[in-house]
Amino acid sequence: MAKEGADMTEETQFMIDTNPGKEPEIVESSCEAKEMRAVVLAGFGGLNKLRVTKKAMPEPQEGEVKIRVKACGLNFLDLMVRQGSIDNPPKPPVVPGFECSGIVESVGENTAGFEIGDRVMAFVNYNAWAEVVCTPADFVYKMPEEMSFAEAAAFSLNFVAAYMMLFEVANLREGMSVLVHSAGGGVGQAVAQLCSTVPNVTVFGIASCSKHAAIRDSVTHIFDRNVDYMQEVKKISPEGVDIVLDCLCGENTGKGLTLLRPLGTYILYGASNMVTGETKSFFSFAKSWWQVEKVNPIKLYEENKVIAGFSLLNLLFKHGKCSLVKSVMDKLLCLFEQKKIKPVVDSLWALEEVKEAMQRIHDRGNVGKLILDVEKSPTPLMASDSTETSEAGEEEEEPEGDNDSKERMPFIH
Amino acid sequence: MAKEGADMTEETQFMIDTNPGKEPEIVESSCEAKEMRAVVLAGFGGLNKLRVTKKAMPEPQEGEVKIRVKACGLNFLDLMVRQGSIDNPPKPPVVPGFECSGIVESVGENTAGFEIGDRVMAFVNYNAWAEVVCTPADFVYKMPEEMSFAEAAAFSLNFVAAYMMLFEVANLREGMSVLVHSAGGGVGQAVAQLCSTVPNVTVFGIASCSKHAAIRDSVTHIFDRNVDYMQEVKKISPEGVDIVLDCLCGENTGKGLTLLRPLGTYILYGASNMVTGETKSFFSFAKSWWQVEKVNPIKLYEENKVIAGFSLLNLLFKHGKCSLVKSVMDKLLCLFEQKKIKPVVDSLWALEEVKEAMQRIHDRGNVGKLILDVEKSPTPLMASDSTETSEAGEEEEEPEGDNDSKERMPFIH
Numbered sequence: 001m002a003k004e005g006a007d008m009t010e011e012t013q014f015m016i017d018t019n020p021g022k023e024p025e026i027v028e029s030s031c032e033a034k035e036m037r038a039v040v041l042a043g044f045g046g047l048n049k050l051r052v053t054k055k056a057m058p059e060p061q062e063g064e065v066k067i068r069v070k071a072c073g074l075n076f077l078d079l080m081v082r083q084g085s086i087d088n089p090p091k092p093p094v095v096p097g098f099e100c101s102g103i104v105e106s107v108g109e110n111t112a113g114f115e116i117g118d119r120v121m122a123f124v125n126y127n128a129w130a131e132v133v134c135t136p137a138d139f140v141y142k143m144p145e146e147m148s149f150a151e152a153a154a155f156s157l158n159f160v161a162a163y164m165m166l167f168e169v170a171n172l173r174e175g176m177s178v179l180v181h182s183a184g185g186g187v188g189q190a191v192a193q194l195c196s197t198v199p200n201v202t203v204f205g206i207a208s209c210s211k212h213a214a215i216r217d218s219v220t221h222i223f224d225r226n227v228d229y230m231q232e233v234k235k236i237s238p239e240g241v242d243i244v245l246d247c248l249c250g251e252n253t254g255k256g257l258t259l260l261r262p263l264g265t266y267i268l269y270g271a272s273n274m275v276t277g278e279t280k281s282f283f284s285f286a287k288s289w290w291q292v293e294k295v296n297p298i299k300l301y302e303e304n305k306v307i308a309g310f311s312l313l314n315l316l317f318k319h320g321k322c323s324l325v326k327s328v329m330d331k332l333l334c335l336f337e338q339k340k341i342k343p344v345v346d347s348l349w350a351l352e353e354v355k356e357a358m359q360r361i362h363d364r365g366n367v368g369k370l371i372l373d374v375e376k377s378p379t380p381l382m383a384s385d386s387t388e389t390s391e392a393g394e395e396e397e398e399p400e401g402d403n404d405s406k407e408r409m410p411f412i413h
Numbered sequence: 414m415a416k417e418g419a420d421m422t423e424e425t426q427f428m429i430d431t432n433p434g435k436e437p438e439i440v441e442s443s444c445e446a447k448e449m450r451a452v453v454l455a456g457f458g459g460l461n462k463l464r465v466t467k468k469a470m471p472e473p474q475e476g477e478v479k480i481r482v483k484a485c486g487l488n489f490l491d492l493m494v495r496q497g498s499i500d501n502p503p504k505p506p507v508v509p510g511f512e513c514s515g516i517v518e519s520v521g522e523n524t525a526g527f528e529i530g531d532r533v534m535a536f537v538n539y540n541a542w543a544e545v546v547c548t549p550a551d552f553v554y555k556m557p558e559e560m561s562f563a564e565a566a567a568f569s570l571n572f573v574a575a576y577m578m579l580f581e582v583a584n585l586r587e588g589m590s591v592l593v594h595s596a597g598g599g600v601g602q603a604v605a606q607l608c609s610t611v612p613n614v615t616v617f618g619i620a621s622c623s624k625h626a627a628i629r630d631s632v633t634h635i636f637d638r639n640v641d642y643m644q645e646v647k648k649i650s651p652e653g654v655d656i657v658l659d660c661l662c663g664e665n666t667g668k669g670l671t672l673l674r675p676l677g678t679y680i681l682y683g684a685s686n687m688v689t690g691e692t693k694s695f696f697s698f699a700k701s702w703w704q705v706e707k708v709n710p711i712k713l714y715e716e717n718k719v720i721a722g723f724s725l726l727n728l729l730f731k732h733g734k735c736s737l738v739k740s741v742m743d744k745l746l747c748l749f750e751q752k753k754i755k756p757v758v759d760s761l762w763a764l765e766e767v768k769e770a771m772q773r774i775h776d777r778g779n780v781g782k783l784i785l786d787v788e789k790s791p792t793p794l795m796a797s798d799s800t801e802t803s804e805a806g807e808e809e810e811e812p813e814g815d816n817d818s819k820e821r822m823p824f825i826h
Binding site for chain 2 (some may be wrong): 087168169171249253261262263265266268269270271289292293294295296297298299300301302303304305306307308309310311314315318319320321324
């Protein structure tokens, strides 16, 4: 990752200013020269921990590409990062965000294949929600001409995850059936589209009732997330389903395993059930952990079933599988160019609107992907705005949940 | 399954003879007309529970094929059946055996594709170890001309299981690595051969030292089953392996999962560790059950791993996947005809030698498959023979383990 001028956020600069032993001159001069806007998570907690602030601009190290960011993807995982509800969370302050699209501004050594001006999309191990990002060239992919920046930021994580789960972990083939939770979300919509590239695949989608009208055409059957979906699926397919894709965890793990047909595969790729409120709830966390069925392999043997876990970010940033991901991306870009798949963008938000965007994901209001559009100006608020920016002050302990009554309307589709 | 004339084994006939209410005349007349030799398991327990006896010959029902059996496969699972160490064991007396080869002797209605005289191999839900077997046509496959009956009986279960685990459950591809326990056994040798059909696959085989010379050429690396194989594998491949095939269970499950690379698949396909002596040991059973790691799906998520169970017999006889198995068999027969795979026969045994054959599997003495050759005469014993046949008496409570000093030599390779 790019070294960011000794973490020169305004916060750290302030600390340095009050600490004469730390040579503030150097910091000040480099900050003057190269600054950028970024969303910073000051600490784990509620929406009030997020603010837009100025940070020192990163420069690319060897093997890295520097990208002038146009759009960033917002994922449910970003909420869990904000709450600190993930394994090994980074030490705040941190710039969240794992994916972006933009234009190559400069390149480090050994980044063959990339040139200044290239339109690219990229995975980033944090730091995506900023005007400029540096990330290893292994995580950068050239965008097709027909793809917009918003589409590109909605493409990488969702489609790569959906593709790898369906075709690498499971083995989706003609005539199979797939059950997908959060069918209206970014991954859910990618799963539905990819399933339609294989003949005669039945997709059981589970989503909030409010999304049914919007996504009904993308799936074969749709169920309300509040009904007993096991009964509904069994009415239609008494034998169960071939693939279950679960981003909820908790009690859905046991249900998913039960619904599998012989040789079927259950894949856990998220744990959004662990998020019940604005801040981390140890009760929800413990409940999800407790409810998730520990699986006895001997039972899998008797039932001929497969259970898998899939985390694309771990695969990329911990497990070093970037060349495999690259090959998957190549296949996906072919499908895009053949117009067989197309990312669904729910809405575009300015960096300053990140709190409202997060609240929308939390409330399961989105159909498709939420995008942070770096060049977008905030839509005027309906009520008085207390959104924190670096200019607006440095209060860390703002009471949580005070944004409930404020809403930016309308968001842009 | 074929109805076998009201279970007219000699045992039941004896019972009937002493029970005048059960119309013995009918039984006697049909026994006179059509009898066959079969291995019968009188009850769960040691080797003394097995005997060769006369049974009424089955006749094919609708959809069934009647096969004059030439050779039967003997699997580790048959030991577990004998001990009663399986889930839902059948009620004895029962004729063991799940696979055979032979010649079609007659066919029931709706068995299109099969004619009298066809050379076939077949799966049977018990009852294979007999001179005649009836089984649904869905489980019967025509043999290639170049395949011997012994090879056919060594082919079906081992190669179908190995193929489905490598290519249906896991997704074996060029450059991957596979760890297989019991590499010298029937499935182990099938796995090794199938891996050699994919470029650049590394096979780590684990086997008893005594088999190393015989199987060294079939695998890339070979380890003694008594050494710390995790250390040895990690020395060669610090990242671990892509596929682990485990028929042992117990502590090997946890080790196998630990050895997996990201996106790797652990497959449990047997639990031979539950067998430690001649009869079922509740201690071994409980120990294996206890040692086998219950898997938390959240851990699989963090580690990008897959865990699966595979039971071909359940797939066929409980889960109704015979058309999928048929398509796999077609692919395997192509590979056989291209001389890319060839079943390894360890030794041939007469039906009357089933105890010695079972002891050989129990002692892990075999390289490849043990075959019961229905037309073979027993090899004279080295010591006095107390092998039970129906002629030799009806003692049920013969002390166990009394066959240790007796050995038929040599068995035929």
